[in-house]
Amino acid sequence: MRTIAQIKEKIKDKKAVVWTVEELKAQVAEKGVTQVTKEVDVVTTGTFEPMESSGAMINLGHTDPPINIRQCWLDSVPAYAGLGAVDLYIGATAIPDYSNSGEASELETRLGVSHKERGGGHIIQNLIAGQSVQLKAIGQVSDCYPRASFQTTLTRDTINQFYLYNPRNVYQNFIVGVNAGERVLHTYLGPLHPNLGNAVYSSPGAIAPLFNDPQLKLIGIGSPVFLGGAVGYIACEGTQHFPKQRRLENQTPIGPAATLTLVGDGKAMNPRWVRGCYFKNYGPSLMLGVGIPLPMLNEEAVANCAVTDEEIVAPIVDFSIPRRVRPTFGLVTYAQLKSGTIKIEGETVRTAPLASIVRSREVAATLKEQVIAGTFPIQAPIAPLPMDRAFLPQDRWGSQFALE
Structure with a gap:
């Protein structure tokens, strides 16, 4: 013992x-x-x-004038913006959303990879590697956040928090x-x-x-x-x-x-x-x-x-x-x-x-x-993980609907 x-x-x-x-x-x-x-x-x-089932939380820091981001793309891959004004979450399986073919071609030239074969995981990898990522954001205009849109180039050194969750x-x-x-x-x-x-x-x-x-x-x-x-x-x-x-x-x-x-x-x-x-x-x-x-x-x-x-x-x-x-x-x-x-x-x-x-x-x-x-900590957990969870499917409670 x-x-x-x-x-x-x-x-x-x-x-x-x-x-x-x-x-x-x-x-x-x-x-x-x-x-x-x-x-x-x-x-x-x-x-x-x-x-x-991985992703990254990103805090951009506030712009001047401030923006309350409600839609956002990182190298044309959408990130979730339904959090604080400049808090984003990008999922590993998010897929690119291109508004025009020219945008796709520009990215393919810059990144050297087909736009169809990349997603949120590649954005996370690139940020970790210190590479630049293009940000485009649309804001919800209010008295607190008067800015309607914003675009810039990001790296891991130009954002505040960047952690995998x-x-x-x-x-x-x-x-x-x-x-x-x-x-x-x-x-x-x-x-x-x-x-x-x-x-x-x-x-x-x-x-x-x-x-x-x-x-x-x-x-x-x-x-x-x-x-x-x-x-x-x-x-x-x-x-x-x-x-x-x-x-x-x-x-x-x-x-x-x-x-x-x-x-x-x-x-x-x-x-x-x-x-x-x-x-x-x-x-x-x-x-x-x-x-x-x-x-x-x-x-x-x-x-x-x-x-x-x-x-x-x-x-x-x-x-x-x-x-x-x-x-x-x-x-x-x-x-x-x-x-x-x-x-x-x-x-x-x-x-x-x-x-x-x-x-x-x-x-x-x-x-x-x-x-x-001694550079990696060994410590006791603060609480145990549950060992009594069951697995609940959803098919009992839902049905399929027609897509327009």
């Missing part, structure tokens, strides 16, 4: 033992849980994958997408080829943060996380947080389960870990590097981190059925997924990860170095 206070003191004295989660798994296989518990203080986890990051587990239909499907997992032509999985598996703390006993509200290369924090449970998902005996979920809301200072982030991306015929998103250090307080914590790809599973979901609840082809282990092929109804199907396994490992390794150096 050890406490977080004891771990912090060892880090301060340069005596803490910090391993990546893969190093921990190897040590447990060699020495066993009891011996490893005596040795290790902190384990670092990591993932680098698309997290589309991501409502749903770091799924504890996700699905494997396949397509048993007759045509290619363009999805948030990328293209799924017909007749079970491929299978795509999202999570990097046993190195992912929440697989190694299945009951969320080591983290909670206020816990520090590696977010986009900077220190971020868990603000609360994420949207669609579903910890009541069915679980194996080792307490890992068999499908999408817990999620986190994360917040962090965009001005301190590194574009290596925050990358806008685009899924053909689906839309834009954001690739995000997230790592969580887990304090090894007892044998239970070490045993949970020792879980391997052979011991965690994901459901194989058929996207050819356009329903909220789609048919599945059963469960498959992450070891099978990472082998490159799986068997579905006797057929061999190629697999590929949506997450970057290499970058996920790099997140864990980078976080390890920061914890050892």
Whole structure:
């Protein structure tokens, strides 16, 4: 048994033992849980994958005369302006809104990318990288805010606050997408080829943060996380947080389960870990590097981190059925997924990860170095994350209506 206070003191004295989660798994296989518990203080986890429920809060500062922004575009990507006068929120999946083809052509020339293959995630990446972004805003005129419109060039250094506020990051587990239909499907997992032509999985598996703390006993509200290369924090449970998902005996979920809301200072982030991306015929998103250090307080914590790809599973979901609840082809282990092929109804199907396994490992390794150096904080959460949330669908209460 050890406490977080004891771990912090060892880090301060340069005596803490910090391993990546893969190093921990190897040590447990060699020495066993009891011996490893005596040795290790902190384990670092990591993932680098698309997290589309992300976005950035931006405060512009007031103009003279002042403007109360009610419509706004950043490089022609709309930002939400229904907040304070110059507070904006741009979502990672926001798509460009061009008033004329000339505007689109100018942006394509300046940015060197098709205007159809970019969105809010690219705006966030560019600001983090120190690049300039064109702002166009329309205001609601009043005695307090007499200005009707405003346009300028922004960078991260010319705005006040710029922080990522991501409502749903770091799924504890996700699905494997396949397509048993007759045509290619363009999805948030990328293209799924017909007749079970491929299978795509999202999570990097046993190195992912929440697989190694299945009951969320080591983290909670206020816990520090590696977010986009900077220190971020868990603000609360994420949207669609579903910890009541069915679980194996080792307490890992068999499908999408817990999620986190994360917040962090965009001005301190590194574009290596925050990358806008685009899924053909689906839309834009954001690739995000997230790592969580887990304090090894007892044998239970070490045993949970020792879980391997052979011991965690994901459901194989058929996207050819356009329903909220789609048919599945059963469960498959992450070891099978990472082998490159799986068997579905006797057929061999190629697999590929949506997450970057290499970058996920790099997140864990980078976080390890920061914890050892004392530049990344280890602290107890101020409140636990709920473990009793159910998942509520909306189809019971609504109906489709005609679009004009």
